[in-house]
Amino acid sequence: MPIRRDDRGRYVEVEPRRTEETAWLRCRECGELVFRRKLKESNHICQRCGAYFFLTAHERVTSLVDEDSFEPLGLGATSLDPLEFVDRRPYQERLEEAQAITGLNDAILVGRGTLDGCPLVLAVMDFRFIGGSMGQVVGDEIAAALERCAQEEVPFVLVVASGGARVQEGMVSLLQMAKTVAARNVLAEAAVPFIAVLTYPSSGGMLASVGSLADITIAEQGAMIGFAGPRVIEQTTGERLPAGFQTASFALEHGMVDQVVTRESLRAELTRALSVLQGGSHG
């Protein structure tokens, strides 16, 4: 990997900048190489072992809301790189690459739409954008969406796909946990429904804040749900973890989620949950 000096004179490795995604993906469960275009035809589910590949934010939105009903509401902001952070590469460079690949300003896509004719505001995270991590922009977007929903009395649906807080923003990223929780309380005071959908992965600061505070929490099959990774926990506690730890069904058995649903049935279950929360008749 080529080396260059950053603007503080330190040597950093420079990975070649990517502006488009690779054509092949490896299944994290069975190791099979899958052609990305083929994956679209199978609803992004591995044909060999049934593992779920994550959806992009745009794919998720399309799979959930009524056709042509989605209208983006994003604030349009980009990260200010408050620490001028550099690890193997400058944070700024990672941001630009993620923006080019995802077509998003940051790791979340927010908009309004309808689901079976019912209006809602939807915030969907994109794992391709620096692991779906929550920095200031993601925090601002979620808080603004929650406050808008409280004001307009429209239900809020958050689809989590996040590795946690964005380390490149340091303390600023941790503050987003408190901010989104405060905004969630504004929605609760307005008695407006909030549904969280936890997908692969739902972890770290996102799970330890607004991601765990919905009225109804639905886990998509194949989700990984847990604050820290299993290896970190085993190394810290010196104990072996139980089988199936951090899977969606484990979270259901231990009361962390209300329901586990397949990707195919998520839309119907969301409709049902919204209907129940709004006092509809077909709950």
Ligand SMILES: [Zn+2]
């Ligand atoms: Zn597989």
